[in-house]
Amino acid sequence: MNLSRISLRPFKLSDADDFLKWASDDKVTRYLRWNTITSREEALAYIEKFAIPHPWRQSICLDDQSIGYVSVKPEQGDDTCRAHVSYVVSAEYWGQGIATEALRMAMCRVFKELSGLVRIEALVEVENKGSQRVLEKVGFLKEGLLRKYGYCKGEIRDMFIYSFLSTDKIM
Numbered sequence: 001m002n003l004s005r006i007s008l009r010p011f012k013l014s015d016a017d018d019f020l021k022w023a024s025d026d027k028v029t030r031y032l033r034w035n036t037i038t039s040r041e042e043a044l045a046y047i048e049k050f051a052i053p054h055p056w057r058q059s060i061c062l063d064d065q066s067i068g069y070v071s072v073k074p075e076q077g078d079d080t081c082r083a084h085v086s087y088v089v090s091a092e093y094w095g096q097g098i099a100t101e102a103l104r105m106a107m108c109r110v111f112k113e114l115s116g117l118v119r120i121e122a123l124v125e126v127e128n129k130g131s132q133r134v135l136e137k138v139g140f141l142k143e144g145l146l147r148k149y150g151y152c153k154g155e156i157r158d159m160f161i162y163s164f165l166s167t168d169k170i171m
């Protein structure tokens with residue numbers, strides 16, 4: 001994969017068909033908090049109601065075709081110094097360095113674009129080895145194991161917490 005083909009940009013309603021391609025795949029949504037979607041209407045509603053108004057959600061694009069997202073959501077009030085990151089790539093493109101590249105691009109931009117942000121956190125299920133590797137490759141620090149921390153798809157799960165500070169070096 002020539003990683004110069006990867007870019008980040010805001011979502012558009014016209015991404016609905018591309019979004020539906022991967023968001024309808026249980027393998028992809030398994031570790032995400034939202035459920036697999038099944039129709040173009042749901043895809044459009046998701047983009048319109050969540051992706052576009054989101055404080056910082058970028059479509060991961062391959063030659064401008066939407067194949068996933070990277071999202072950074074700041075906490076509210078006094079805690080806007082801290083944000084949560086999540087990302088996903090269509091299964092068709094797994095294992096080609098795309099999530100790592102997209103997360104690196106996001107870390108280069110987001111501290112400049114969200115004022116006051118100093119810490120980005122990621123919570124990853126213990127079984128999600130691919131996601132842990134992505135975070136480690138970009139330079140996130142594994143801070144520990146949070147036991148029975150997060151509810152996802154019918155179960156309360158143990159999760160690793162990782163962080164990246166505005167002063168950390170992107171690897």
Ligand SMILES: CC(C)(COP(=O)(O)OP(=O)(O)OC[C@H]1O[C@@H](n2cnc3c(N)ncnc32)[C@H](O)[C@@H]1OP(=O)(O)O)[C@@H](O)C(=O)NCCC(=O)NCCS
Pocket residue numbers: 027028029030031032086087088089090093094095096097098099100101123124125128129130131133134137
């Ligand atoms: C996790 C995910 C984003 C990885 O995307 P990707 O584009 O395949 O990741 P990359 O190609 O950049 O891989 C980075 C590293 O992880 C490794 N990796 C990827 N998937 C892996 C897996 N299932 N098991 C072990 N290692 C894996 C790759 O080999 C690579 O390491 P290397 O360079 O040392 O070989 C993708 O699998 C996905 O979208 N999963 C579903 C959504 C999800 O889990 N999101 C994260 C929620 S916390």
